[in-house]
Amino acid sequence: MTTVHQLVPTISPRDAVGNHTLALRKILRELGCESEIFSMFRHKDLMADTHYVDELPGDTDVVIYQFSIGSPVADRWAQHPALKVANYHNITPMSLVGKWDGLLAAEVQLGRDQMARYAKLCDHAICDSDFNRSELDALGYKSTETIPVLFDSLNTRSDRGTLAKLERDRRGTQVLFVGRIAPNKAHHDLVAAVRTLREVHNDDAHLHFVGTDGPPSYRSTLNGIINHAGMRDHVTFHGSVSQEQLVSHYMAADVFCCLSDHEGFCVPVIEAMNHDLPVIAFSCTAVGETVGSGGLLLAEKSPLLVASAIHRVSNDGALAQRLRQAGRQRAKNFESGITQEKFRRQISNLILESL
Amino acid sequence: MSDSQSDADYFQEVVTEIELEARRRAATGEYPRELLRSLDEEFRRWIPDASLENGIEDTIRGIEAASYVDAAVPLESRSPVGSFTKWVVRRLTYFYHRHMAQQITALGIHITRPLRLIDASLKDINRRLSLVEDQLDVSAAARSELIASVSHLSASEGIEEILVKHFRGVSGRVLLGDLFEPSALNFLQNQGVDIYGVTPSGEAATAVDIQQAELIEHLDHLDNNALAGFILCGITDRGSLNEQLRALRLLLLRSRAGARAAIVVSKPEVLSSQLGPVAADLLQGRPLHSETWCYLLSRENASDITVSESSDSAFCLITATLP
Numbered sequence: 001m002t003t004v005h006q007l008v009p010t011i012s013p014r015d016a017v018g019n020h021t022l023a024l025r026k027i028l029r030e031l032g033c034e035s036e037i038f039s040m041f042r043h044k045d046l047m048a049d050t051h052y053v054d055e056l057p058g059d060t061d062v063v064i065y066q067f068s069i070g071s072p073v074a075d076r077w078a079q080h081p082a083l084k085v086a087n088y089h090n091i092t093p094m095s096l097v098g099k100w101d102g103l104l105a106a107e108v109q110l111g112r113d114q115m116a117r118y119a120k121l122c123d124h125a126i127c128d129s130d131f132n133r134s135e136l137d138a139l140g141y142k143s144t145e146t147i148p149v150l151f152d153s154l155n156t157r158s159d160r161g162t163l164a165k166l167e168r169d170r171r172g173t174q175v176l177f178v179g180r181i182a183p184n185k186a187h188h189d190l191v192a193a194v195r196t197l198r199e200v201h202n203d204d205a206h207l208h209f210v211g212t213d214g215p216p217s218y219r220s221t222l223n224g225i226i227n228h229a230g231m232r233d234h235v236t237f238h239g240s241v242s243q244e245q246l247v248s249h250y251m252a253a254d255v256f257c258c259l260s261d262h263e264g265f266c267v268p269v270i271e272a273m274n275h276d277l278p279v280i281a282f283s284c285t286a287v288g289e290t291v292g293s294g295g296l297l298l299a300e301k302s303p304l305l306v307a308s309a310i311h312r313v314s315n316d317g318a319l320a321q322r323l324r325q326a327g328r329q330r331a332k333n334f335e336s337g338i339t340q341e342k343f344r345r346q347i348s349n350l351i352l353e354s355l
Numbered sequence: 356m357s358d359s360q361s362d363a364d365y366f367q368e369v370v371t372e373i374e375l376e377a378r379r380r381a382a383t384g385e386y387p388r389e390l391l392r393s394l395d396e397e398f399r400r401w402i403p404d405a406s407l408e409n410g411i412e413d414t415i416r417g418i419e420a421a422s423y424v425d426a427a428v429p430l431e432s433r434s435p436v437g438s439f440t441k442w443v444v445r446r447l448t449y450f451y452h453r454h455m456a457q458q459i460t461a462l463g464i465h466i467t468r469p470l471r472l473i474d475a476s477l478k479d480i481n482r483r484l485s486l487v488e489d490q491l492d493v494s495a496a497a498r499s500e501l502i503a504s505v506s507h508l509s510a511s512e513g514i515e516e517i518l519v520k521h522f523r524g525v526s527g528r529v530l531l532g533d534l535f536e537p538s539a540l541n542f543l544q545n546q547g548v549d550i551y552g553v554t555p556s557g558e559a560a561t562a563v564d565i566q567q568a569e570l571i572e573h574l575d576h577l578d579n580n581a582l583a584g585f586i587l588c589g590i591t592d593r594g595s596l597n598e599q600l601r602a603l604r605l606l607l608l609r610s611r612a613g614a615r616a617a618i619v620v621s622k623p624e625v626l627s628s629q630l631g632p633v634a635a636d637l638l639q640g641r642p643l644h645s646e647t648w649c650y651l652l653s654r655e656n657a658s659d660i661t662v663s664e665s666s667d668s669a670f671c672l673i674t675a676t677l678p
Contacts, residue, residue: 048433103414192394199390200380221398228397229390293363296370303391308377312369319369326362 002351004033004062009071011050012043014240016149016267017068017089023150023336024064024087027343033351040073056080062350067091068264070110078118085350086125086141089149090132090264090286091115096184101215115139124350126343128265131286147342148334151267152243158251159244166252172204173197173314176253176277178246178268179260181222181237182214186282186301188225189259193306195229200304201311205234210249212240250275254314258287259301266290270334273327278320280309294330295323381656388655388678392608393579415470422463424456514665514672515539518586518617519546521674525615527583530606532570533590537562549583571598574605582606584615591620592642599643600651607655610677616657618648618673625669645671 006025012018021037028035037050053073056063058081065077068089077084091111098105116139124143127133133144166174175194179185187209194207213219226235238249250256256272258281269290272279279295281287291297296309313320332338381388428445432438445452522529522543531540532553540552544564552565553573566573570590585606591599603618610616621642627635645662652660657675664671 102412103417106414188394188398192391195390195394225394225397229394293359293366296366296373298370298373302377303394304381305374305377308373308380309370312373312376322362322365326359326366329359329362 001032001034002062003057003060004028004035004064004347004351005056005060006035006037006064006066007053007056007073007077008037008039008066009069009073010041011037011039011046013045016151016265017066018043018046019152020087020089020150021066023152023340024343027150027340028347031344031347031351033347040071062347067111067115070107070112070114074111074114074118078114078121083350083353084118084121084123086118086122086136088115088125088127088132088136088264090128090135090262092182092184092262096262097182097215100183100218100221104215123353126346129286129289131289132264145346147346148339149265149267150336150339150343151270151334152336156243156247158248159242160248162241162245162248163252166208166248170206170252172206173255173310174206174208174253175310176208176210176249176256176272177258178210178249178256178271179258179266180211180214181209181219183218184260184262185211185214186259186261187222189282189301189303189306190257191222191225191229191231191235192303193257193259193301193310194234195231196303197307197310198234200307203311203314205310207231207235208238208249208253209235210238210241210246246271247275250277253277254320255280255310257306257310258282259306260284260287263287263290269295270331273331276324276328278313278323279327280306280313282306292330292333294327389579389608389612392604396608412474415467415474418463418470419467422460422467424459424463426452426456428452514619514663514670515542517663517672517674518543519548521615521617522548522550522584525549525583527611528581529584529586529615530582531586531588532573533588533593534565535589537565539586540565550586570602571605574602574609577605577609579608580611582610582614584617585610586617586619588619591618591648592626594641596641596643599641603651607677612678614677616652616673616675616677618652620645620648620671620673621669622664622671645673648673 006021008021025035038053038056039050040053042050060082063077063080063082064085064087067086091108094105094109119139119141125136125141127146128149130146133146136144194205197203197205256277256279262285265286269279273294281291282301283297430438430441529550531550534552534554543550553568553570555569590602623642649660652675656678660675662673
């Protein structure tokens, strides 16, 4: 039996890379491979289901490394004699995190360094987006291709309690963003935009942030800005939520707005499209290619422009409807069945190559 | 044409319409520019500025936290038998684990001590570097000599009447800075303008209405909307490009809607003909052309932007009304 194992620095549920790694293991097993996940930091819920990195067998045929941060795990992968495959999810540039989180800055710097060092060692690289792929191509990776990240399209039911509460509290336009509270996600720009929306368009709008906390210094900055802007009663941090609660948020919102400065793919955009939520996004890094023709792409993100875009979408029923339809159509490109098939085909080729 | 192409084209048209709408609103003054400037300022205020220092500090704390090794192995297990077995093994091997854990913890402490020393040393070097940074500027002395020879704005430049007309009827305080001699201030006060001056020079701070302070420092401590108008001068000839732009930014932030703005600036060609090519090279970026100030003001949607020259053609006066 062919062995195709995965190495990942950290594995945890409710995390895009973690979910992807688990989904990929399922595909590998369905292909008849012996496949396990080896990681340095394992979430307690996944302890029984994964292995510590030291246990990676030396006689593995293919080792896939899930690349999204700097880690000593990358060195284990690089030293392994198996066919080496990198699955690249992008690494946030240090310039975007350095001021906020020194430890994270050190990790991303190491990640970028490892990414450059292992260009010649890597036999094949699978990237979430063409944007990610262009980074590896520029570093001289010899074989690269784009296959989107594997994610659950949230075919789960909504949480009724959450939905009822969100509906009960709604007044003006409900703007949603889903993502870790981190500087590269530019939550502060969303606060400025919604504040402008409230003032310029007299919209009693409310901003909902769903996602885990990132660097504490960024969160405190964000709190300072929210207070300064008089937005304390108009911004809600919901934190990390269950799948069912997340669906409720997508259902209750009027607009999904993403003003991130750096994304390697941006799964929440597709989730929003899947739930008929019109998407407005600042077109940068991989966001533009993920949104594609399924949403409004802004070339800049001045608060007035973003506020005008939100106002237009929430007041133009025909436009909102067309955005919903186009979004749903766009999301079909990323349906798990299609992506799984692409992985199946590629992994089968790699297995043949390794034999 | 495919559906997705048709959607993409339609959405692009909509975005173009939205951009035009945003521009229209900006032009008609609906844009809460003052609010957004203050949000920008707030963001700048909160951004941590000693990232590397914080990073090292955080890293050391992380090592310190991680270097404490807990010898009490967790006992949780899926079966009671497993849990009991773990308990027995822990009891039997506790003396060994505790011995090992203590040594690892001690190692961690010994690693972090020199790291803390290195961190303190780096912080000290950074502090010293920032202090000597100005001294490392080899042309600083030459520049300060050149700047000292730049003449100051005075009431005799034939621009007072325009200033009086511009600030007549303004209700609220008007700031004049940098002020180097009080004649212009006195003249405007006599004409009923509620004006005060800010000067970095102790010699010029001769009256109650003249505060001795660096203009930017003074503006940093001023409340938003505190000013009904301002006359920016002095720093426009002497300050670095960054200082000039920062002063303007802060003045805009501290000015209320509809405030009157005036900028007095030497004509670069006149100044360089007076001071020669050395000044033109070493005082690069000062003064800015009047066209540049007009551009900066129009970018902020100021209206009625007018440029006037002093009677001796040495100065330009740019007046405008803020949105």
